[in-house]
Amino acid sequence: MSLVIEAKNQNQESLHKKDGGQHLTSLEWYGRNYQAREAEVIPVVAASVTVADEGTEYPETARVLTPDKIVEVLDNLKQLYLALANEEPLMQRPKLGELIQTFGLLSSTFVSRYTVRVQRT
Numbered sequence: 001m002s003l004v005i006e007a008k009n010q011n012q013e014s015l016h017k018k019d020g021g022q023h024l025t026s027l028e029w030y031g032r033n034y035q036a037r038e039a040e041v042i043p044v045v046a047a048s049v050t051v052a053d054e055g056t057e058y059p060e061t062a063r064v065l066t067p068d069k070i071v072e073v074l075d076n077l078k079q080l081y082l083a084l085a086n087e088e089p090l091m092q093r094p095k096l097g098e099l100i101q102t103f104g105l106l107s108s109t110f111v112s113r114y115t116v117r118v119q120r121t
Contacts, residue, residue: 001111002030002040003043004026006023015058016053016056017056020057026043042062044063044064044065047065048067050119052118053121056120063116069114077103080099
């Protein structure tokens with residue numbers, strides 16, 4: 001899985017049509033430059049709003065990462081780091097996977113745990 005993330009921190013009420021267009025341009029760029037990567041590509045908008053204006057061209061798969069979820073990700077990364085720093089010997093492979101799962105940082109659940117779908121008006 002690959003995330004193509006656009007930050008839209010100026011939007012106070014909704015995600016605008018031009019934002020969707022910029023994200024589509026980023027997705028096209030990704031497709032041209034990472035052709036060998038066959039992973040699913042998920043568009044993600046880092047924004048404080050989850051609603052897109054009518055006619056906005058966000059793909060149906062587009063997701064929003066809100067500020068509260070960014071803080072949650074950072075807190076979980078910090079907890080993972082602290083747990084790894086206290087492991088002996090440092091970073092045993094099985095323990096690393098267990099800790100990543102414990103702190104909710106698995107790639108397989110990241111999108112569903114930390115993002116929401118773009119809402120349409």
